[in-house]
Amino acid sequence: MHLTARFGPSRAVLAAVALACLSASVAAQSAATGESKPYDDRLLRLSEILGAVHYLRELCGANDGQTWRERMQELITAEGTSALRRARLTRSFNQGYRSYSRTYSACSPSAQIAINRFVGEASQLADLLLKVP
Numbered sequence: 001m002h003l004t005a006r007f008g009p010s011r012a013v014l015a016a017v018a019l020a021c022l023s024a025s026v027a028a029q030s031a032a033t034g035e036s037k038p039y040d041d042r043l044l045r046l047s048e049i050l051g052a053v054h055y056l057r058e059l060c061g062a063n064d065g066q067t068w069r070e071r072m073q074e075l076i077t078a079e080g081t082s083a084l085r086r087a088r089l090t091r092s093f094n095q096g097y098r099s100y101s102r103t104y105s106a107c108s109p110s111a112q113i114a115i116n117r118f119v120g121e122a123s124q125l126a127d128l129l130l131k132v133p
Helices: 003-007 010-029 040-059 067-079 083-103 109-130
Strands: none
Touching (some): 067 083
């Protein structure tokens, strides 16, 4: 089943737009010095979600290509102010991808539900991160 046919492209597009806005906001905040930032837990969770969504949407035939990986690269570019931060963000993305590749080998209704939940959570995280002072 083609995911966008069932759920429509608007949720995925909404999340991609929110992440693009987040990338711009995070870029402005990344000028601050220091390795650890108060919003790192949210940022790492968002990275993990992007990895999971990248795997699951491809599995379910969404034909997004590299969209979610590109969003992750934007996040790394904006927030990866050091090699350590880039590695942590990348590790979270890969963890999300690998976790769901072990869980799902075929698209299923539960995989589609997971995608919707992740997109919703990603939107909430992006909103919270946009409000970080």
